[in-house]
Amino acid sequence: MRVVIQRCLRAEVRIDGTVVGAIGRGFMLLVGVTDGDTQTEAALLAKKVAQMRVFEDAEGKMNLGLKEVGGAILSISQFTLYADCKKGNRPSFIKAARPETAAPLYDYFNELLRKEYGLQVETGRFGADMKVDFINDGPVTILLDTAEL
Numbered sequence: 001m002r003v004v005i006q007r008c009l010r011a012e013v014r015i016d017g018t019v020v021g022a023i024g025r026g027f028m029l030l031v032g033v034t035d036g037d038t039q040t041e042a043a044l045l046a047k048k049v050a051q052m053r054v055f056e057d058a059e060g061k062m063n064l065g066l067k068e069v070g071g072a073i074l075s076i077s078q079f080t081l082y083a084d085c086k087k088g089n090r091p092s093f094i095k096a097a098r099p100e101t102a103a104p105l106y107d108y109f110n111e112l113l114r115k116e117y118g119l120q121v122e123t124g125r126f127g128a129d130m131k132v133d134f135i136n137d138g139p140v141t142i143l144l145d146t147a148e149l
Contacts, residue, residue: 001041001105002081004030005142007054011074011134013124021122026071027052028134031109032081033102034095041146042109048149049073050117054140062140072120073113076132077106099127 005027012022029049055064055071066073079102083091096102103126113119124130 001034001037001045001109001146002032003045003049003144004078004081005049005052005054005140005144006030006134007137007140008074009135009137011132013074013076013122014131014133015125015128021074021124023072023074023120023122025069025137026066026120027073028132028136029073029075030078030081031075031106032078033097033105034082035097035101037097037101037105037146039105039108042105043112044146044149045144046109046112046116048144050113050119052142054142066119067117072122074122074124074132074134075106075110075113076124076130077102077126103127 008028010024011028012019053065054062055069057063079093079096082096083093084095085091106126110121110123113121
């Protein structure tokens with residue numbers, strides 16, 4: 001699994017012009033699932049995200065986590081994180097897990113963030129055409145990949 005964490009001042013996602021998820025300060029996440037991923041990978045990434053300390057403390061150091069700053073999460077499913085661009089100019093998405101595998105793992109990841117770590121998590125809709133609007137704070141953008149953890 002891969003997660004792109006973007007520290008944000010605000011974020012929202014629209015489907016067909018209607019806001020379906022919105023947060024203030026926190027993390028805007030792009031979440032991708034590949035073949036072979038299981039609940040083990042989802043749990044590892046949920047723990048990493050929940051414990052990530054990238055908000056400034058009183059001394060200006062990235063030392064505070066989401067809970068300490070009262071932050072929330074907007075989580076967006078993103079199969080394109082597994083784009084293969086080695087051949088030609090049109091990406092292949094063969095490494096992205098099929099929806100019947102990816103959707104339950106995406107849901108499990110979000111539920112862990114809510115239930116295990118007590119975080120507010122808003123989402124879009126898996127597989128929908130979504131329009132995401134956010135203000136990246138910093139900017140701070142971090143890539144987590146279970147193949148490298």
